[in-house]
Amino acid sequence: METCSYEYTARIEVRYAETDQMGIVHHSVYAVWFEQARTEFFRTAGASYADMEAEGFACPVLELGVQYKAPTHYGEFVDIKTTLVKEDKLRYRFKYELSVEGKLCTVGTTLHCFTKAGRPTRELPAKIAVFFPADAK
Amino acid sequence: METCSYEYTARIEVRYAETDQMGIVHHSVYAVWFEQARTEFFRTAGASYADMEAEGFACPVLELGVQYKAPTHYGEFVDIKTTLVKEDKLRYRFKYELSVEGKLCTVGTTLHCFTKAGRPTRELPAKIAVFFPADAK
């Protein structure tokens, strides 16, 4: 497993609509936040996902895993530290560590492949490939 | 304004994820329910919206209006009485009356046009047109 040399921490403000009647953020929202963290990861790395889609790439989610350790609340800002590892020849795993004011609240991962024109590909968008030096050989 | 002779009442079970920290259904959810009511309106009229899209039709929302009279809650079933009127040559208005156990809780409307291949059209999908006899002359 090779680790991407780029990582990013996104900051998200909890939206009122994201709470439920337990008074906490609904557990389904975290997958949306993970995706927003990926969007910012790609964009700040110089490879916006919207551009990648325009070039025919997609990066579908194959698996999702979340462990809820402490709830988050309306009025809080959530920091999402996002890292990326190459899982095998075709698959990549994003890892997320969510914290509020430095206190870890949730961890999760999403497993992905890249596709081009709808088919799985080993080719990475060029601006992402540079962060995997071993592949660049 | 000509009224469509078909109307339909959809029944929706409130989902936990649709509540917010006030303990009621979040106000943004009603637009999703209206859309689900339209889906069932078209499907039960014999003109599934998925089929209409496959034929190149779309029915985008131009305007949305909602009046919240009483909240709805997890554990409730919501009945959505859905009617349709022709507003002018190109536009159609759906009207929604939502009630729980017969008690009116919310009313709303959405204004639409029909498009075919991305352009506004006066042509209606055939299975909807039959419900507007004046147009059928």
Added chain:
Amino acid sequence: METCSYEYTARIEVRYAETDQMGIVHHSVYAVWFEQARTEFFRTAGASYADMEAEGFACPVLELGVQYKAPTHYGEFVDIKTTLVKEDKLRYRFKYELSVEGKLCTVGTTLHCFTKAGRPTRELPAKIAVFFPADAK
């Protein structure tokens, strides 16, 4: 691990709002469907979750896992076969098998504990406990 003798298959109609620009149901929606499947599981077992909450019980999600095998689409009905096992003294795992016209598309699990008045409890709501005969001894 003891298996609950009650199981239930919920049927959900895909909502337009649940799709994304890939033309498929967004991956975050499955957690909402799992929850709706639990709502129907409890309700049809005679133990509505709304009633359980009114008695002070809650059943928070500790972990979520989803494997996406094939996409689902607007216009489809999704069957969610839901089963429940006791994982250890305090934790219970729901398992979900989603299929469209008999074709398996997604599997997932959620891990839960029961709480009463906000604290983890080994006590089950009575109407659920009857489905775990070994515990009833």
Added chain:
Amino acid sequence: METCSYEYTARIEVRYAETDQMGIVHHSVYAVWFEQARTEFFRTAGASYADMEAEGFACPVLELGVQYKAPTHYGEFVDIKTTLVKEDKLRYRFKYELSVEGKLCTVGTTLHCFTKAGRPTRELPAKIAVFFPADAK
């Protein structure tokens, strides 16, 4: 109708989950964005809504209206200019103008009252009242 002397423009990045299979932001999402704009309006005015709720205030939505003029897309940032007027003795109206790179795409309003301990009140949270000088007399 008295106008609040405070106004604010929030910037929101479109989330992938907010798109639908037409390739545009789903129309139900705008109500969530309006709410996020109100959150930022209150917070930047020095009166966070989370604090207001902690003091027993709420500001429920009585009516929602949206006019969709042009779609928004994943990859775009949306600016939401938010203003507030006093509608009558008990009701306040937020107005929203959404634009992408200066091009107006959607306008909307939400009508609200303030409640304290669950009942409508003419009392405004102090940090909001200062922006209505006529009331402050």
